Amino acid sequence: MNKYSEMGSLGTRDIVARAIDSELKKTGDKHVFLITEHLDRKELVDKFPNIDKKLKSYGICIGIDPVPVIPAAHYMVGGVKVNHYGHALVHDKEMPGLYAIGEVARTGLHGANRLASNSLLEAVVYSERAAKKIIENYNQNTLQKLPKNIPLWRADNLSILIEHSPLRADLDALRTTMTMDVGIVKSNDRLKRAERRINHLENEVNIIWERCKPTQDLVELRNLIQVAKIVVSASLGREENIGLHYNKDLE
Template sequence: MPGLYAIGEVACTGMHGANRLASNSLLEAVVYAQRTATHLLDTEPRATSAELPAWRADGLLPVEEHGALAHDLTSLRETMGREVGIMRRNARLARAQRRLDLLAAEVDDTWRRCRPTKDLVELRNMVQVAMLVVADASNQRENRGLHYNADLNGAARINAVT
């Protein structure tokens, strides 16, 4: 995907094995972060501000109930912590997906009606990432590294990425 960079442990470079040693992965993240930043600064941007439509807030309401956003954030954290932890099961992932679908609908409703605030944007992004994590975990067919689903059959071994 053009313009998407992966650095540090997620890049799986193999430079320091599985990158589970904090000092090694930290060093790799710092080195590759610097290289990526330099590359981005030296690369012509794909979009200019003239190509982007101007922001229009006409008809959007202010977010009146920040308490609802805080409640949704708490619900998101509890769902991910309880249902999508280190030891996963298919039923818990399905329950998490149902809860996230409801939460996403509520957040999307607020998103469409109200002017974005920092809290609303962050919550919307977190819900989207949570949904991607659950979808990926649900599609997992083997246990690898820290991604473990107790419902996978005995033939699926726990593997380390090295």
């Protein structure tokens, strides 16, 4: 890590992830190794009991054995734009009654690169702020009652989705596309290829959507495709490398 960052192994996650990606592409290996034998095993176990338990299930002893490591996408740094109270904003104006908290929200606290463990602190702070603001603005007289006899959404004349294998195949294709072409190190050509593939997936899923009753898998896949399109579009529109967004064509 010393050749990638002055901070060595303490470099920020974007630098460490790019370093790992670079080494794996050079060697063709499936992972790199995290060496922990120079650290106190008891202290590691006390601080990371769940990691220790998980590694043990694979026959790996933290503090003794090298730990295989690869980067993985596991958090969205962005989402619904909100103010300091978690109130959703549209064109910088509050949308009545809509709050967003946690990974779904864009609070601005993380900047362009979330630091480890800050997501939990963000969720705690913003949930408290939102709750206080909702209580402060609560007015029984302004609440609207839901209309009675709401019809089932899109239920008429739609068939029941029997085969889920096409959805699983499309989900796998989406994951592969986002990992390979919209991952740690991007390029304009790869992003445009991802855009074409995602548009194709969207068309395929929409065919199912138009003729079948919604299921959880179908709704989630449509949502994932929409998020993927937004990420690709934002990546193509970004004209500078910042935080965890890195496009080698912008060097």
